[in-house]
Amino acid sequence: MTRETKSWQDIPIAGVCxxxxxxxxxxxxxxxxxxxxxxxCKKCLLCSMICPDAAIKWNETKEVVEFNYDFCKGCGICAxxxxxxAIQMIRESGE
Ligand code: SF4
Ligand code: SF4
Structure with missing residues (x-):
């Protein structure tokens, strides 16, 4: 029996994922x-430590911060x- 996969929108208020x-x-x-x-960027990596979604990684080869946009919720804490x-929040639409 296969179970239907639910999305995050289906989680009830105060529900558990x-x-x-x-x-x-x-x-x-x-x-x-x-x-x-x-x-x-001052290369302090504070952003990587405080991101609640662990969506920021340091790329050692390029020596830059990289965001994982699959998981970044756009909370703005890093900025x-x-x-x-070195980090600015912009609208997804680019406005
Ligand atoms: S982006 Fe900002 S917080 Fe992140 S490493 Fe660079 S200076 Fe530090
Ligand atoms: S906006 Fe929030 S979730 Fe996205 S990278 Fe910054 S701290 Fe992490």
Whole structure:
């Protein structure tokens, strides 16, 4: 018997998610997305430590911060806390 896969929209208020976070691509919750200006980055990796979705990784080869937009919800914490103001939140529509 196959069970119908539910989306996050089907979770009732105060409900408990029935799948691990790694299987839920929550990026489509986003209204604003973070964009990165490498020239302003101080390479402190504070953003990576504080992202509640673990959606920020340091690319050692390129020496830049990279976002995993499959999981970034657009909360803006990284942009608010970045000491170099290297992250800005823009509307998904690009406005
Ligand atoms: S918090 Fe800002 S300055 Fe620090 S690594 Fe992230 S983007 Fe760069
Ligand atoms: S906007 Fe929020 S979820 Fe997205 S990368 Fe920044 S801290 Fe993480």
């Amino acid at each position: 029935w799948k691990p976070a790694t299987e839920y691509h929550t990026g489509d919750w986003r209204t604003f997305k973070p964009v990165y200006a490498s020239e302003k 608010n806390e970045c000491p170099g103001r």
